Amino acid sequence: MSLENIKKYEFGKPLNTGAVVVDIPKTEGIPTGFTYDEGSKEITTTLNKKDVVYGLGETIRGINKRGWLYISNNADEPHHEETKHGLYASQNFLMLDDGNRCFGIFVDNPGIVQFDIAYTDADKFTIRFEDNDTYFYVIDGKTPYEIVSSFRELIGRSYIPPLWAFGFGQSRWGYKTADDVREVARRYKELGIPLDMIYMDIDYMQDFKDFTINPERFPDFEAFVKEMKDEGIRLVPIIDAGVKIEEGYDVYEEGVKEGYFCKKEDGTNLVAAVWPGKVHFPDFLNSAARKWFGDKYKLLTDAGIEGFWNDMNEPAIFYTEDHLKEVFAEIKDYENRELDIWGFFAFKNLIGSIDNNPEDYRRFYHDFDGVKVRHDKVHNLYGFYMTRSAGEAFERNNPDKRILMFSRSSYTGMHRYGGVWTGDNTSWWSHLQLNIKQMPSLSMTGFLYSGADVGGFGGNTTEDLVMRWTEFGIFTPLFRNHCALGGREQELYQFGKPEDFKNIVELRYSLVPYIYSEFMKAVLNNGMYMAPLSFEYRDDERCREIEDQLLVGDSIMVAPVYEQNKTGRYVYLPEKMKLIRFRSYNDFDEEILEAGDHYVKAELNEVLVFVRPGKALPLTKPAKCVDDLSWDDLSYITFDADPESYDMYKDDGISRL
Numbered sequence: 087m088s089l090e091n092i093k094k095y096e097f098g099k100p101l102n103t104g105a106v107v108v109d110i111p112k113t114e115g116i117p118t119g120f121t122y123d124e125g126s127k128e129i130t131t132t133l134n135k136k137d138v139v140y141g142l143g144e145t146i147r148g149i150n151k152r153g154w155l156y157i158s159n160n161a162d163e164p165h166h167e168e169t170k171h172g173l174y175a176s177q178n179f180l181m182l183d184d185g186n187r188c189f190g191i192f193v194d195n196p197g198i199v200q201f202d203i204a205y206t207d208a209d210k211f212t213i214r215f216e217d218n219d220t221y222f223y224v225i226d227g228k229t230p231y232e233i234v235s236s237f238r239e240l241i242g243r244s245y246i247p248p249l250w251a252f253g254f255g256q257s258r259w260g261y262k263t264a265d266d267v268r269e270v271a272r273r274y275k276e277l278g279i280p281l282d283m284i285y286m287d288i289d290y291m292q293d294f295k296d297f298t299i300n301p302e303r304f305p306d307f308e309a310f311v312k313e314m315k316d317e318g319i320r321l322v323p324i325i326d327a328g329v330k331i332e333e334g335y336d337v338y339e340e341g342v343k344e345g346y347f348c349k350k351e352d353g354t355n356l357v358a359a360v361w362p363g364k365v366h367f368p369d370f371l372n373s374a375a376r377k378w379f380g381d382k383y384k385l386l387t388d389a390g391i392e393g394f395w396n397d398m399n400e401p402a403i404f405y406t407e408d409h410l411k412e413v414f415a416e417i418k419d420y421e422n423r424e425l426d427i428w429g430f431f432a433f434k435n436l437i438g439s440i441d442n443n444p445e446d447y448r449r450f451y452h453d454f455d456g457v458k459v460r461h462d463k464v465h466n467l468y469g470f471y472m473t474r475s476a477g478e479a480f481e482r483n484n485p486d487k488r489i490l491m492f493s494r495s496s497y498t499g500m501h502r503y504g505g506v507w508t509g510d511n512t513s514w515w516s517h518l519q520l521n522i523k524q525m526p527s528l529s530m531t532g533f534l535y536s537g538a539d540v541g542g543f544g545g546n547t548t549e550d551l552v553m554r555w556t557e558f559g560i561f562t563p564l565f566r567n568h569c570a571l572g573g574r575e576q577e578l579y580q581f582g583k584p585e586d587f588k589n590i591v592e593l594r595y596s597l598v599p600y601i602y603s604e605f606m607k608a609v610l611n612n613g614m615y616m617a618p619l620s621f622e623y624r625d626d627e628r629c630r631e632i633e634d635q636l637l638v639g640d641s642i643m644v645a646p647v648y649e650q651n652k653t654g655r656y657v658y659l660p661e662k663m664k665l666i667r668f669r670s671y672n673d674f675d676e677e678i679l680e681a682g683d684h685y686v687k688a689e690l691n692e693v694l695v696f697v698r699p700g701k702a703l704p705l706t707k708p709a710k711c712v713d714d715l716s717w718d719d720l721s722y723i724t725f726d727a728d729p730e731s732y733d734m735y736k737d738d739g740i741s742r743l
Contacts, residue, residue: 091226091236093117098219101454103196103467104474105499107242110223117224127218131211136184138620138630139203139211140230143177143531144496144508146170149523149618149633151180155205159198160466160495162402162442164510164544166517174400174509175496176466177531181233182211183620185630190225190233192240196464196497217463230621231614234530238612242502244534245477246609247563248488249739250320251393251535252598253282253712254591256577257322257568262289263303264310271319273579275710279588280595282711283490284314285395285568286323294362295330297337297382311390318711322393322490323386327401327472328358328365337382341366346375348450348461350408356450357407360398367401370471371452371464379472380479387483393490394476395507399469400495406446413440469495470503477503487740492564498531505535505564513542513573518555519648523633525562525616534608534615537564546574549581550650550690556587557693558646560594561638563605563615586691589670592708593693596671599704599717603735604639615639623660632658641701641732645686645694654687655694663696664725671708676723697725702732712739 094110095117116122120131133139139151146166147154158176166173178193180201193199193213200214223240227233238244256274261267267284274281292298299307314321329337329347341347347355347366355366369375383394413436420433447462454464461468473493480489491504500506508524511517521538528536540559541552547569556578559565569576578587594601608615617637619629635645635657645657659681667675669692679686679696688694697703702724709715717736722729737743 089236089239092240093224095222095224096220097122097222098217100194100219100221101196101457101459101464103194103464103497103499104470105194105497106221106240108240110240117222127215129213129222133182133204133209133211134184138183139180140183140618141177141180141190141527141530142201143179143527143533144175144506144524144536145172145527146520147523149526151201152204154203156201156203157198158201158466160400160469160497162398162400166509166511166520174469174494175506177496177498177527177533179237179498179531181230181530183230185624185627188227188230188233190227190237192223192225192237192498194221194223194498195219196467197462198465229624234614235612237530238532241498241532243612244501244532244609245491245504246488246606246743247490247505247535248392249602250282250712251490252563252602252605253565254280254594255283255285255322255566256281257285257287257566258575258577259287259569259571260289261286264305267314267321270577271314271317273577275317277579277584277588278710279578279584279591280708280710281319283320283322283393283566285566286321288324288326288361290323293330294326295332295335295337296325297385308389315390318713320392320490322395323391324395324397325383325476326361326397327399327468328360328362328367330362331357331364331366338366340378341368341375344374344378346372346378348452350450358401358446359404359406360402364407367450368472369452370468370475371454371459373455376471376475376478380475380477381483383476383479384483387480387489392487396469396473396476396491396493396504399472399493400465401468403442403446405440406443406449408449409443409446410440413437466497469493470497470500473500473504481742485742488742492535496533501532501534506533507536507564507566508538510543510570511539513545513547513551513569515551515648515650517542518551518558518646519634521555522558522636522646522648526614526618526636529608529614529616534605535563537562537566539566539568541567541569541576543568544570544573547576548650549583552576552578552581553583553586553590553690554647556590558644558648560590560597560693561601561616561644563601565594583691589673589691590693593668593671595708595712595715596705598712598715599706599720599734600639600641602739603704603733604641606735606737607640607733619643619660626660628658629660641698641703643696643698645696647688647694653689654685657684657686657694657696658682659684659696661699663698664723666695666697666703666723668693668695671705697723699725700727701725702727702729704729704732704734
């Protein structure tokens with residue numbers, strides 16, 4: 087594919103972040119239609135009334151980003167609220183579309199970047215840089231799909247997980263023993279609910295140390311991994327960014343000896359803290375350190391593990407040794423003082439400054455293969471390069487098979503090495519809606535293997551929320567129920583309608599041939615797996631404002647119910663479609679609906695799917711796990727289409743491509 091429609095501009099002295107895989111010649115000057123103020127480090131363009139602004143991948147608010155200030159500054163942010171300006175990711179690709187002309191921009195800057203999208207000024211889009219050492223790309227195209235395709239060609243092919251990773255996964259922070267995991271597997275099997283993965287949070291580790299296994303709570307780990315796999319279940323352990331400071335711990339001692347940890351200005355290793363207490367952070371931007379850490383995953387792959395999730399890799403900091411000393415010294419000034427309102431606020435802010443303090447991210451440096459760079463200048467690369475560390479190691483050590491990998495923190499380019507989950511959401515109906523709106527933006531930016539914690543991670547969920555979220559989750563490539571320690575347990579067997587949950591999850595398994603085919607076509611053709619209606623129906627003004635109905639692949643549209651106590655919803659159809667109201671994979675109603683507005687009934691156990699005209703939707707018979715699914719005996723739901731017209735993609739699901 088020719089990329090002559092892409093122009094690259096350069097500001098300052100940018101680093102090669104690894105986001106881009108195609109070398110685009112530099113264009114001198116300022117992009118047409120933009121102004122640049124070197125003093126304020128701002129690039130600005132004017133928005134017209136009809137401009138919709140898409141992109142930024144995983145963040146807060148809607149599909150149309152117009153009307154808010156977004157900040158790329160990867161953060162350990164558990165409060166996914168409208169007042170926030172960003173989450174764990176920096177995926178700095180946007181597209182402006184007025185219905186006639188559209189163009190994309192990619193801001194390749196790993197530091198803090200603000201995207202003021204008609205927030206300060208309703209007619210202006212301003213990009214502000216803390217340090218403007220930036221590669222700035224402008225992508226022209228006739229359609230949103232064309233622009234997305236060009237951008238994805240620029241940044242390289244998206245990560246491909248193993249086929250079994252399209253099954254259902256159960257997770258919880260709090261599976262403390264092998265018997266806890268066995269109990270989860272037993273309860274799902276007892277109810278006949280398909281299950282492919284059980285995720286292992288930090289509980290499996292010895293004292294929360296990476297690449298260790300607690301021998302008392304998980305004895306004979308390799309045999310346990312095999313036992314679960316014989317049941318059709320893969321175990322997927324978590325890996326965190328911080329390495330515990332502990333004499334005798336091999337990962338710590340090797341990292342110190344070889345100089346693989348991030349250092350302060352004086353050359354000593356930064357001492358921070360996360361789950362295990364005091365830690366050092368591996369310098370993932372250094373290729374030698376990256377190879378060393380990546381090869382540590384082999385301890386677990388040699389034991390039969392075939393998938394991982396990387397966490398706390400913004401990196402999250404509970405405190406640094408340096409700042410904690412500063413806080414304790416300052417606290418003494420407050421002893422025996424009466425605090426008025428301002429004194430109280432100052433004291434409260436002092437205590438609250440302990441974790442994830444911006445100054446702490448300025449205390450340490452990276453050896454970026456010979457270039458010393460302060461961490462805050464490249465902060466948004468850290469999670470990307472941790473996952474790159476793992477991905478490169480898997481290519482070396484497991485060359486014949488795909489390994490599941492997804493991460494919390496990310497930057498453009500990480501999409502080549504793994505997927506993402508959207509982090510520590512909450513059991514709120516608004517977060518189900520947020521999940522719906524995040525998915526097209528993630529598809530745009532190349533993070534195709536993605537999903538949210540179904541049911542919500544924090545708080546106490548409800549049965550109806552878990553059911554409605556599961557009904558949407560069956561369409562996301564990453565389909566995982568996960569929740570926090572101390573909250574209401576939300577495994578599907580914890581509720582009073584297990585048969586309804588079984589039917590919904592079985593529908594996911596029936597859809598795997600379609601979901602995998604559409605996912606793989608999006609990967610191989612640089613396309614969208616989930617897309618807004620406006621990308622397809624270019625002449626329909628209504629579609630530009632619809633954010634709660636999504637195209638999933640080429641054949642279907644979904645319209646999830648995302649409000650409590652609702653038994654239906656309003657749906658707008660830009661063309662005639664066939665409504666399928668699923669209660670299970672083999673129990674559904676069909677109805678042809680004309681273009682226009684409809685109120686569509688959807689009881690709590692019903693899933694709404696709309697088949698587009700001239701399209702076919704393949705279904706298979708569900709099984710207890712993906713490995714047992716048949717791709718040979720498929721049925722089809724069609725709408726004015728021949729079943730044979732469906733373009734099925736199939737491979738062995740495990741070999742690297």
